[in-house]
Amino acid sequence: MSLELDRTFSIAPMLDWTDRHYRYFARLMSSKALLYTEMVTTGAILHGRGDYLAYNREEHPLALQLGGSNPEDLAKCAALAAQRGYDEVNLNVGCPSDRVQNGRFGACLMAESALVAECVDAMKQVVDIPVTVKTRIGIDEQDSYEFLTDFIDTVQAKGCSAFTIHARKAWLQGLSPKENREIPPLDYARVYRLKQDYPGLNISLNGGITSLEQAKTHLTHLDGVMVGREAYQNPYMLAEVDSRLCGLTAPALSREEVIDKMLPYIEAHLATGGRLNHITRHIIGLFQGLPGSRGWRRYLSENAHRPGADTRVVLQALQTMQAGI
Structure with a gap:
């Protein structure tokens, strides 16, 4: 069955x-x-x-x-x-x-x-x-x-x-x-x-x-x-x-908590020779509709594809968004 x-x-x-x-x-x-x-x-x-x-x-x-x-x-x-x-x-x-x-x-x-x-x-x-x-x-x-x-x-x-x-x-x-x-x-x-x-x-x-x-x-x-x-x-x-x-009561992760949990995954991917933009292209819409979301998207789009780009790009994109740049 x-x-x-x-x-x-x-x-x-x-x-x-x-x-x-x-x-x-x-x-x-x-x-x-x-x-x-x-x-x-x-x-x-x-x-x-x-x-x-x-x-x-x-x-x-x-x-x-x-x-x-x-x-x-x-x-x-x-x-x-x-x-x-x-x-x-x-x-x-x-x-x-x-x-x-x-x-x-x-x-x-x-x-x-x-x-x-x-x-x-x-x-x-x-x-x-x-x-x-x-x-x-x-x-x-x-x-x-x-x-x-x-x-x-x-x-x-x-x-x-x-x-x-x-x-x-x-x-x-x-x-x-x-x-x-x-x-x-x-x-x-x-x-x-x-x-x-x-x-x-x-x-x-x-x-x-x-x-x-x-x-x-x-x-x-x-x-x-x-x-x-x-x-x-x-x-x-x-x-x-x-x-x-689905009737579950456990609280959802915040957007920032989602990013925090993605960082070890990104690091593991980079350690096997993967590129940062393989992953960041999927998370670019995480802050859609919120103030500063354009800065988040722009920073990732402009920097995640660069040689040697790592989790620091993600963290800087988050700071850029939070600063409303």
Whole structure:
């Protein structure tokens, strides 16, 4: 039996953004948020030269998002993920980029529900952790509620009990991935209806959520919410997730305490030959909306990339902000 995770609040997998440095940073502010890796292709894991499954143990609960459509390859990767201690494997059936389509995975797989079901089944055969699917409400002209429910019916029949639904359809031709996150209209009501019609499934909503107040409203209809860009660009919103959405009472860290806890992590990264800006690019939005935040951002942007930059840059950026420079 798969262990069920708390999916009340999760942070969306975002390419080039939700790497292990960001996830460590996010975990300092919320113990309950379910974190996702960037999408990793089966080809990268099985044939790439790097370790695409590396993460920090502090990141749990953590899901690996896979991109692929070959059931055998996905099963191999899911097994590796389980061996490495991931808490969930998630199949990407939502990304609309040309590169992803050319690899026959992402949103185009909505048109091949039987193949998605086969992929899910292959992964579930080799792991005990949850296997879930992130998808859209439709693609191109295939955007009826019946198309969505046919997809859900086919995939759940192979044992997938948790879906994250991006409440926009995807246009596979003519729109960039960025435009596909903004131009197709949001249809929250369709996702609410899906939960009503499939009460036994865990249904989370993704798309357009920019505040915890919005998240609380959606949670009156659904099992979970997944927040993307807002959780990255305004990361301190995560400090209230545990108390406002998950019922925990432990006080959140202040922004300054978050920085203090990041310093040993940064030092360890630098000691292995890493660069400061690998990490500071993720924390640049920590003071968003506060007086002096521009000084914080500017100092990090101008200095973190310099040769030899270390934690002193972070501390000076903090002083610059506090001085209102």
